[in-house]
Amino acid sequence: MSKHLIDLQNISKSFGNHLVLDEMNLYIRENEFLTLLGPSGCGKTTTLRIIGGFETPDVGRVIFDGEDITNLAPNKRQLNTVFQKYALFTHMTIAENIAFGLKIKKKSKSYIDDKIKYALKLVNLEDYGNRYPDSLSGGQQQRIAIARAIVNEPKVLLLDEPLGALDLKLRQDMQYELIRLKKELGITFIYVTHDQEEALTMSDTIVVMNQGYIQQIGTPEMIYNEPENAFVADFIGDSNIISSTMIQDKLVEILGVKFPCVDTGFGENKPVDVVIRPEDVEMINLLDDYENEMASAASSEDSWKKYGRIQGVVTHIIFKGVHYEMEVMANGFEWLVHSTQMFPVGQKVGINVDPFNIQIMNKPASEDEEAAPIEE
Amino acid sequence: MKSNKFIKLLSAPYIVWAVGFIIIPLIMVFYYGLSNRDKQFTFEYVLSIAKPEHFKSLYLALLLALVSTIVCILLAYPLALILSGLKSKNEHLVVFIFILPMWMNFLLRTYAWMTLLENNGVINSILNFLHLPNIQIINTPAAIVFGMVYNFLPFMILPLYNSINKIDKNVLNAARDLGANYFQTLFRVIIPLSVPGIISGITMVFVPSLTTFVVSEMLGGGKILLIGNVIEQEFTQNSNWYQGSGLSIVLMLFIIISMVITNIYDKDGEGNTL
Numbered sequence: 041m042s043k044h045l046i047d048l049q050n051i052s053k054s055f056g057n058h059l060v061l062d063e064m065n066l067y068i069r070e071n072e073f074l075t076l077l078g079p080s081g082c083g084k085t086t087t088l089r090i091i092g093g094f095e096t097p098d099v100g101r102v103i104f105d106g107e108d109i110t111n112l113a114p115n116k117r118q119l120n121t122v123f124q125k126y127a128l129f130t131h132m133t134i135a136e137n138i139a140f141g142l143k144i145k146k147k148s149k150s151y152i153d154d155k156i157k158y159a160l161k162l163v164n165l166e167d168y169g170n171r172y173p174d175s176l177s178g179g180q181q182q183r184i185a186i187a188r189a190i191v192n193e194p195k196v197l198l199l200d201e202p203l204g205a206l207d208l209k210l211r212q213d214m215q216y217e218l219i220r221l222k223k224e225l226g227i228t229f230i231y232v233t234h235d236q237e238e239a240l241t242m243s244d245t246i247v248v249m250n251q252g253y254i255q256q257i258g259t260p261e262m263i264y265n266e267p268e269n270a271f272v273a274d275f276i277g278d279s280n281i282i283s284s285t286m287i288q289d290k291l292v293e294i295l296g297v298k299f300p301c302v303d304t305g306f307g308e309n310k311p312v313d314v315v316i317r318p319e320d321v322e323m324i325n326l327l328d329d330y331e332n333e334m335a336s337a338a339s340s341e342d343s344w345k346k347y348g349r350i351q352g353v354v355t356h357i358i359f360k361g362v363h364y365e366m367e368v369m370a371n372g373f374e375w376l377v378h379s380t381q382m383f384p385v386g387q388k389v390g391i392n393v394d395p396f397n398i399q400i401m402n403k404p405a406s407e408d409e410e411a412a413p414i415e416e
Numbered sequence: 417m418k419s420n421k422f423i424k425l426l427s428a429p430y431i432v433w434a435v436g437f438i439i440i441p442l443i444m445v446f447y448y449g450l451s452n453r454d455k456q457f458t459f460e461y462v463l464s465i466a467k468p469e470h471f472k473s474l475y476l477a478l479l480l481a482l483v484s485t486i487v488c489i490l491l492a493y494p495l496a497l498i499l500s501g502l503k504s505k506n507e508h509l510v511v512f513i514f515i516l517p518m519w520m521n522f523l524l525r526t527y528a529w530m531t532l533l534e535n536n537g538v539i540n541s542i543l544n545f546l547h548l549p550n551i552q553i554i555n556t557p558a559a560i561v562f563g564m565v566y567n568f569l570p571f572m573i574l575p576l577y578n579s580i581n582k583i584d585k586n587v588l589n590a591a592r593d594l595g596a597n598y599f600q601t602l603f604r605v606i607i608p609l610s611v612p613g614i615i616s617g618i619t620m621v622f623v624p625s626l627t628t629f630v631v632s633e634m635l636g637g638g639k640i641l642l643i644g645n646v647i648e649q650e651f652t653q654n655s656n657w658y659q660g661s662g663l664s665i666v667l668m669l670f671i672i673i674s675m676v677i678t679n680i681y682d683k684d685g686e687g688n689t690l
Binding site: 092093094113114115120121123124125127128129130131140141144145188189192 | 584586587589590591592593594595596597600604605608609611
């Protein structure tokens with residue numbers, strides 16, 4: 041993999057008595073699309089502002105391309121920012137907005153004109169050069185903000201919740217637009233968001249943060265499929281998080297029932313958290329009197345195939361379009377289940393989970409890793 | 417439509433006020449200004465602004481008002497910049513301190529300046545004490561400018577402060593991010609975006625400076641006649657309401673021009689925040 045472009049070393053920052061970042065270490069590779077993801081107040085925006093130069097860390101260093109830039113003013117840094125709510129210059133035309141950075145750098149008129157043309161083409165707003173920002177829609181203004189930043193040919197583009205103010209459809213369109221831009225420009229993107237779907241769609245690497253700490257760093261697949269702790273599991277998508285006991289390697293006891301799994305190395309009879317995604321819960325229709333049937337049938341090794349490892353009752357069902365979202369009460373736990381198959385409320389069901397889909401996590405070692413309530 | 421009638425009723429006191437104290441006096445000014453003692457229609461008194469002594473006082477009033485306005489901008493802009501950059505806790509206190517003189521009586525404030533600037537006043541006493549040469553400033557145009565600036569400065573600070581404070585901090589960060597240093601950010605972003613506040617401030621200082629007669633009388637020693645003093649004397653000493661009203665119409669013209677300019681630029685109503 042390519043070299044480290046930015047290195048955050050041991051960064052701490054507090055505002056007043058409030059510790060926002062605590063000894064954070066993070067590196068960003070060249071050409072990476074890295075997303076800082078977390079609930080509001082987790083320190084993700086502060087991290088971005090430290091990289092951009094709008095905040096100075098209390099402790100720690102920011103290394104950019106081998107140079108210490110911790111105390112360098114923002115106007116001297118080789119990176120540009122796309123701000124939340126666009127922050128366009130309303131007294132200038134679109135073309136003047138885009139030209140701002142280039143004029144400061146005293147580029148020639150023909151160079152600037154070429155760049156404006158190129159940037160407007162890149163964001164699909166070719167005929168908007170003479171208009172004023174107020175006459176553009178939110179999505180268009182956001183694209184101008186991106187154009188204004190990239191004409192300066194930064195090595196890194198910082199994006200602070202750039203799609204936060206847009207409606208859902210536009211947000212999805214802009215996600216594809218950003219991925220395309222990233223490919224065409226071939227530069228590093230550092231993206232801040234609280235929207236997990238946005239993060240999963242666009243990123244090469246996701247950094248999940250909470251309360252000033254990094255919870256997990258990984259590819260979208262790793263973050264989603266193998267969350268390291270309950271916070272990450274809970275924040276990235278819906279999940280069933282169940283306090284369980286690791287009996288031995290490859291065997292976990294969930295709600296009093298033994299499930300085979302694939303994880304090893306947790307030790308024996310160790311309390312753990314188990315994460316099961318709602319789409320990984322498999323359900324089997326059971327007859328109302330399945331209990332008698334089960335009792336009469338010889339309890340063979342394979343009975344879980346017919347009756348499930350755990351039995352329960354559907355308590356809620358909502359149609360979500362692609363799938364049904366159901367809640368199933370089984371062994372004292374309310375299971376969240378996503379399935380394309382419909383199970384009516386009151387239906388008795390058996391539950392199975394494929395060993396590969398049982399994600400075992402250590403219990404949080406300290407309070408800092410505890411899943412915090414998400415205020416959004 | 418009962419409520420509608422009720423709302424109309426509520427506006428009645430104001431209508432009575434406006435008719436009695438704004439509309440009727442205005443009509444009277446126009447009546448007197450455009451007629452003579454024989455009750456004949458004439459432009460004589462309006463055009464008398466062309467008389468050398470009237471023209472000179474109008475010219476001097478415009479000049480002093482202009483100088484005061486410029487001095488106010490130069491003093492108030494850096495201050496407004498500093499105020500808008502303060503952390504919220506101290507910000508309001510400091511703004512309050514600068515606005516404080518506004519709550520004191522206008523005459524008292526001007527008397528204070530008389531005491532300060534007099535030949536045997538506070539400033540010269542201090543200079544004497546330090547064995548420095550005295551300054552002769554009372555009864556000069558400079559003294560009048562001092563008085564105007566002191567009295568009208570808060571009216572410049574507030575709209576400037578409001579308009580600078582309203583600029584999104586991220587817009588300034590964006591300018592820095594795009595490579596602008598502090599002065600480039602100031603001249604290319606902050607000042608252009610605060611134009612509405614500048615225009616409001618100019619109107620709120622220029623118009624009262626142009627029309628004042630109290631400041632010029634007290635600090636100019638009655639020797640320096642501004643257009644306001646001329647009009648006042650026509651009404652009080654000469655009892656020539658026709659001449660006073662005629663010149664008032666001319667002055668009103670200048671006020672209307674500056675109001676029109678304000679309305680063109682001040683779309684956000686910065687001036688209404690006072």
